[in-house]
Amino acid sequence: MLDELPDMQLRALASATEAYAREAFDTHLHLDPIKPLGLPHFLLDRYSLFRGELLDGPAIFVLPQNGSVGGVEEYLKHREQMRRRLDINLFVLILDGVPAALRRRLVEKRVAFIAPDTQFYIPEALLDLREVYASQPVTPSEQLSPTAQVLVIAALLGHEIDDANMTQLADRYRVAIMSISRAVDELEAFKLAKPHHVGRQRRLRFCLDGAQLWHAAAERLQSPVRKSRAVIGKLQKNQAVVAGESALARYQPAAEVDFSGRRSARPRRHDDQQHAGFGCDLADEGEDQRVFG
Incomplete structure (x- = not known):
């Protein structure tokens, strides 16, 4: 069992971490799976370890086998054992998702961790890049909300809103930033737009334009007229x-x-x-x- 390489899911998470570091900081981690002979079996059973490079030096990247780090205090004890045996100071925890409570505990204890496309926290380098935290996926209704419809119609009319951030859209169409954010969630859920970030900024990026956008959105548009009088x-x-x-x-x-x-x-x-x-x-x-x- 100890000679087996990390499973495909953990390898995919490691690859996503490398891609995130490359896109965010133009940094190449060069991750390679390792099975150090000097470590206790229970640590090798619990964590998959990758050796890489960060901050111009060696680093160990720790991926929990079951996807959960468990208790932070327990992980700190395990990290100290691995530090002493491997003689490497920098350990970085890699997680697929970081709930808010766990994120607070990791930051309080100054535990370096990376969640691909979400957060890159390395206190040794004073790095704390936060982008967007995973939330419950939007369950779209059958029709677009009025705010989402405004964005679709604006794009159809040729307004230059593609690649605009949430603040710019809120100012232009005089709605709350939260309303714009929910509208973009809807457009992404309907596959009319795709997730797009520039640094910490979330931006609107339509997947379609012109006639293609119209045909994809037409059945979900609703009339703004609530009552007609002659x-x-x-x-x-x-x-x-x-x-x-x-x-x-x-x-x-x-x-x-x-x-x-x-x-x-x-x-x-x-x-x-x-x-x-x-x-x-x-x-x-x-x-x-x-x-x-």
């Missing part, structure tokens, strides 16, 4: 925004339609008073539901 009479152009076929004609080089569709703010309790302010009357049920200019 009016008859003169409606001033500055009292409502262009909507419907009129909006389509404005955005595309199509022929002008012979009626004007406009959207007004949500009516208050007394519909007749609000529409009287517009200089028009509500249409009776069954009448042609158009606004004549």
Whole structure:
């Protein structure tokens, strides 16, 4: 058993760690699995060890066999035993995921650890790169939320939002950063966007554009219109925004339609008073539901 190499899952985690160090710091770890003869069997059964290079010197990278480090105090005892026998000072714990409570304990005890694509904490080098912590995957509803829909429509209209960070998007569309972050979660869950980070910044990166984005998102778009009312009479152009076929004609080089569709703010309790302010009357049920200019 002791002569076996680490299983494929641990090798994949080691490879992901090398890729993360290379992308984040342009550092090559050169990890190679080792089975030191001087270590007690219980340590070799519990951990897979890789020898590598970090901070211009040798380092031992420790991968728990079952994926969990267990108690931090217990790991510190094991680390001291391995340090004495291997005569190497720098030990780095590699974990696939680090829950918040465990992360606090590791940082409190100044335990070097790496979680690929999440955190690179090496106190000996004063390195503490935190990017994004794994959370529960988003379970998307059948339709996009209004904020996610804004981002899709903005991309379809040619707004330069690809590669924009969350703060830039929140400022541009006047919504909370958390709303933008949830919207990007949705787009990634629907495979309309893909995860993308630059340093610590999360950025929007659509997978598709143009007609491909439209066809992929069309069935998940929802109408922003919550209620429709028909009016008859003169409606001033500055009292409502262009909507419907009129909006389509404005955005595309199509022929002008012979009626004007406009959207007004949500009516208050007394519909007749609000529409009287517009200089028009509500249409009776069954009448042609158009606004004549």
